[in-house]
Amino acid sequence: MFLPTTKNRLSKALAKQIKGQFTTDLSILLGKEDVLETIKTEEKEQFILRNNTPIFKVSGSTYIPLLKCVHIVPDILPKVVVDAGAIKYLINGADLMAPGLLHSTSTYPAVSVGDIVGIYGYGKINALGVGVVAMDNEEVNTQRTGIAIKIINRLGDKIYSYA
Template sequence: MFKGTIDENLNKQSIKGSEVKKLREKIIETYPSIEKYLEEIWPKDAKVLKSKIKVEDYLVQVYLIDDEIRFMENRDKIVIPTMRILHQYPFMMPHMQCDKGAIKHILSGSDVMCPGLTSPGGKMENLERYQVVAITAEGKVNAMGIGITVMSTEEIIKKNKDVAIELIQNLNDGLWKLTRPAATL
């Protein structure tokens, strides 16, 4: 989704305390296992700003916490952590594992296809449609992407063709490069 370079000169805006509170509640509701760590990720006294990044033909809302992009909100209003947050808290969302053959495609920005999950190197959790998932690879420790399921696990197994997971962010994409620790936004 974040192919190419993203302009580091983001048009940042402050957000109201009530909006911050609602966003934190939405994160806890979406990722309940992260609740006890939310204060580490998003301290209550942190400076919170929002900005928009043009992606393909629409805008993605990003949230900067103490000048670091830590969450984004897609066009469907789903709040998604960045890859860096996922790597720090890998237990926060379900994982879907692709076979080794899918790695180069996902790292170049392709969605995850059903056969990459149903082949011998793939592993799936029992999930419904429209769930945020960490995309891992056979033989690798860290996630290589974050996506949203467009089919349930049952549908993926039954159909075994077409897109199973829409890729939101992957390692080394424009957002990954923009959120690198040394970046000053």
């Protein structure tokens, strides 16, 4: 369950540190009028909230954009496109398998294992999820089997539904 155990206001210095991690302009996301807080869950995960909505997961000194963050700032992450048949499995909680990816260079960007990506359905405007790349482009094209992207956050999960 996504239950916060502690909640603290976020300092301006930390907001500046988050902005420094990304090349995309985050002023719309981390504006002066927004209330930014950190929470820790029972599972010892840490998140940054904007107006009580989770927008980043904290992993060490790295800030991982969550789905609602990607909806506000779509260019914050590289975009990966999945075929229509993979969407229902993704929404139901499955990791993204290699056969579900569209493999042209326009739909599968040059990403490395460990990169964070936004996941979009073919023909869809908004992201369906955020995940960590488990296979690079070459592996996806040669193996065509196995988990290509491990899902961090998706439409309808406990993090997305918080607030």
